[in-house]
Amino acid sequence: xxxxxxxxxxxxxxxxxxxLKEVYGLIWIFVPIxxxxxGITIGxxxxxxxxxxxxxxxxxxxxxxxxxxxxxxxxxADGTKLLFKEDLLPSRGDVRLFSIGPSIVVIxxxxxxxxxxxxYRLILADLSIGVFLWVAISSIAPIGLLMSGYGSNNxxxxxxxxxxxxxxxxxxxxxxxCVLSISLLSNSSSTVDIVEAQSxxxxxxWNLWRQPIGFIVFIISSLAECERLPFDLPEAxxxxxxxxxxxxxxxxxxxFYLASYLNLLASSLFVTVLYLGGWNLSIPYISIPxxxxxxxxxxxxxxxxxxxxxLVKAYLFLxxxxxxxxxxxxxxxxxxxxxxxxxxxxxxxxxxxxxxxxQLVSL
Amino acid sequence: MSExxxxxxxxxxxxxxxxxxxxxxxxxxxxxxxxxEKLSAHECGSDPSGDARSRxxxxxxxxxxxxxxxxxxxxxxxxxxxxxxxxxLFGFWSMMAFLWILTIGSIYEWKRGASxxx
Numbered sequence: 001x002x003x004x005x006x007x008x009x010x011x012x013x014x015x016x017x018x019x020l021k022e023v024y025g026l027i028w029i030f031v032p033i034x035x036x037x038x039g040i041t042i043g044x045x046x047x048x049x050x051x052x053x054x055x056x057x058x059x060x061x062x063x064x065x066x067x068x069x070x071x072x073x074x075x076x077a078d079g080t081k082l083l084f085k086e087d088l089l090p091s092r093g094d095v096r097l098f099s100i101g102p103s104i105v106v107i108x109x110x111x112x113x114x115x116x117x118x119x120y121r122l123i124l125a126d127l128s129i130g131v132f133l134w135v136a137i138s139s140i141a142p143i144g145l146l147m148s149g150y151g152s153n154n155x156x157x158x159x160x161x162x163x164x165x166x167x168x169x170x171x172x173x174x175x176x177x178c179v180l181s182i183s184l185l186s187n188s189s190s191t192v193d194i195v196e197a198q199s200x201x202x203x204x205x206w207n208l209w210r211q212p213i214g215f216i217v218f219i220i221s222s223l224a225e226c227e228r229l230p231f232d233l234p235e236a237x238x239x240x241x242x243x244x245x246x247x248x249x250x251x252x253x254x255x256f257y258l259a260s261y262l263n264l265l266a267s268s269l270f271v272t273v274l275y276l277g278g279w280n281l282s283i284p285y286i287s288i289p290x291x292x293x294x295x296x297x298x299x300x301x302x303x304x305x306x307x308x309x310x311l312v313k314a315y316l317f318l319x320x321x322x323x324x325x326x327x328x329x330x331x332x333x334x335x336x337x338x339x340x341x342x343x344x345x346x347x348x349x350x351x352x353x354x355x356x357x358x359q360l361v362s363l
Numbered sequence: 364m365s366e367x368x369x370x371x372x373x374x375x376x377x378x379x380x381x382x383x384x385x386x387x388x389x390x391x392x393x394x395x396x397x398x399x400e401k402l403s404a405h406e407c408g409s410d411p412s413g414d415a416r417s418r419x420x421x422x423x424x425x426x427x428x429x430x431x432x433x434x435x436x437x438x439x440x441x442x443x444x445x446x447x448x449x450x451x452l453f454g455f456w457s458m459m460a461f462l463w464i465l466t467i468g469s470i471y472e473w474k475r476g477a478s479x480x481x
Contacts, residue, residue, distance in 0.1 A: 029369060033376050083384075084391045091402035092411075103381040110377040114370055125369045132441060154404035155415045162423045169430040176437045180444045189441075246405050251388050255381065337426065342473070345433070349462075356444070360455055 032124060040113055043311075044261045048075035050315070051322050058326045082254035090247045094151040101148025102248070102255035108140035109262045115191050116269045119279045119306025123192060130191040131179050134270065135172070138225070141259070142168040145234070148256075149244035160243025163333065164227065164234035170340035171224040171231075177348035178214040178221070181355040182207055182274050195278030203282040208275045213351045215275050217344050222267040224340070227260065229325035233333055268317040269310070276313045279306035429472070436465050 049064065049072055056063025064071030089095055115130040117123040127133055142165040149161015183189035185207060186197035198205045208215050224231040235243035245256045272278060331339070404411040443458050 029372055033369065033373050037376065037380060083388050085388070087388055088402065090404055091399065092404065099385075103378075103385065106381045107374075107377045110380065111370075111374065114373055124373060125366065127366060150416065152404065153415045154411070155406065157404075158415045158419070162419055166423050166426045169434075170426060173430070173433045173437055176441075180437070180441060184444045241405060241407075251384055255384065337422075341429070349466075352440075352444075353462075356455065356458075360452070 036113060036124060037110075040110075040262065040265065043265050044258060045075040045079075047261050047265060047318060048078075050318065054319065054322045055326060058323065079254060082251055082257075085250035087250040087252060088247070090152055090154065093153040093247065097147045097151030098247070099151075099252075101144045101151060101244075102252045102259070104144030104147065105141050105259040106255050106262070108137050108144065109259050109266060111137045112266050113269075116266070116273060117191050117195055117278060118310050119303045121192065122279075122303055122306065126190060126192050128188070128190050131183060131189050131194070131270075131274070134266075135176050135179060138263075138266075139168070139172055141263070145244050148248070152244070152247040154247050156240040156242070156246045157244050160234045160240045160246070163240075164244055167227070167231065167233060167336060167340075168225055170337055171221040171344070174217050174340065174344040174348040175221040175225065177345075177352050178211070178218040179274065181211060181214050181348075181352045184352070184355050184359055185210060191273050191278075195273055195280065198277040199280045203277065206275060206277045206282065211275070211351070211355070213347060214355075217348045217351070218271065218275065220339075221344060222271065223321060223324070224336070226263045226267055226321075228264065228321055230328040230331055231336060232330060233336060236330060264318065264321065265314070268314040268321070271317050272310055272313040276317075278313075279310050281305075281309060432465065432468065436462070 052074065053063050053071070064074035067073040067077045089098060112134045114125045115123065115127060115133050117126075125133075145164040145168075146161045149157045149159075149164070152158070179189075182194060186194045188194065188197070194207075198207055227234050234240075235245065240246070245253055248256060276282075404415065406412070439461065440458065443454065
């Protein structure tokens with residue numbers, strides 16, 4: 001078989017353009033991922049600042065005020081300081097488990113941001129199993145907490161790790177049952193479809209009104225999954241020094257800190273998506289394209305508004321969980337487990353059965 | 364495949380995020396001076412007594428056993444719940460039978476006191 005040089009050249013140029021296309025494709029995959037990681041890092045810094053300011057306002061003190069205007073750079077300064085701190089390994093601990101633990105927690109929580117829609121079709125992976133990816137991946141985090149608690153070889157850390165694991169697996173079942181009811185109601189488990197099912201009738205179309213029991217159970221369970229204050233037994237300062245993170249210093253402690261706030265942000269975003277109508281403006285008879293005179297919602301302006309609305313709803317939920325922290329006292333371990341197993345689980349199961357029956361009747 | 368491509372890349376990226384933040388302090392934060400007390404486990408100022416990984420409360424174990432049962436229940440009901448239009452009355456009642464068996468089991472362990480934490 002004879003190929004003359006021009007053909008060889010065309011074949012070469014064709015393969016070069018193909019590889020260039022692949023490179024561009026890769027870049028177009030990387031850009032949104034990097035934007036998302038940068039965005040949620042800034043989101044976490046804002047949450048830390050907000051939490052300190054709101055806590056200070058509730059306790060009638062001043063709060064952070066020196067780092068930047070209104071102390072807004074305080075969280076960044078704390079993180080930078082943690083980067084320069086010495087990283088201690090406990091002498092009798094298990095070095096491998098101790099080192100891997102925080103990374104597993106952070107990775108599993110970062111992965112749950114894959115399926116969160118921030119705006120109209122503004123989502124990294126629009127999977128048909130969206131919410132279940134979140135449920136499955138977020139249940140990896142307790143393994144990391146248990147590893148770090150066990151690897152520290154410290155009594156407080158060990159108790160904290162055990163408590164963290166028991167608490168998150170207890171509250172995962174009511175949480176999943178609520179998510180199941182939502183996906184039954186919207187006939188899909190893709191997060192985009194769930195939001196679009198709530199887009200009619202303004203805020204009357206929210207799943208909040210169709211699933212009030214599910215909403216309350218979801219909020220309680222997500223507070224428990226985030227180890228926020230009514231349920232912050234794994235790191236109860238008065239009993240266990242700092243729980244599973246007692247032995248950690250430097251950036252590993254920072255990773256735990258980051259992970260807890262990332263988890264809080266993810267939970268509030270999921271409350272927004274599942275119950276509060278996501279990126280929709282949610283005011284009856286007013287739609288975004290009419291209001292601003294733009295052609296369609298998929299443009300840059302529409303996307304910005306979608307992101308803004310999502311974040312406003314999510315930060316509203318964050319405000320509620322921060323004020324809860326300074327309102328309710330901490331529970332005891334047996335009260336916590338009883339609430340999970342004997343109250344939330346039967347209620348959420350009943351809610352699921354009710355939803356199924358209503359769906360069957362309406363068919 | 365293209366649906367799951369971002370997931371793989373995002374997995375690698377999040378791995379990198381955690382590894383980079385673990386690696387950055389290495390040049391700055393050196394272990395300057397170490398002595399046994401500094402590296403020993405924190406036990407409120409006194410020397411740590413014994414091994415921390417000895418015995419723990421049996422109730423944590425019971426909780427995880429209970430979790431395995433109910434987690435299976437949730438796992439089985441998720442493919443059942445997702446396409447509800449395709450589920451007729453037969454699908455509904457077979458799931459009810461499954462849930463009923465699990466509910467009987469839960470009531471049994473509740474009455475036997477496996478979930479009582481006195």
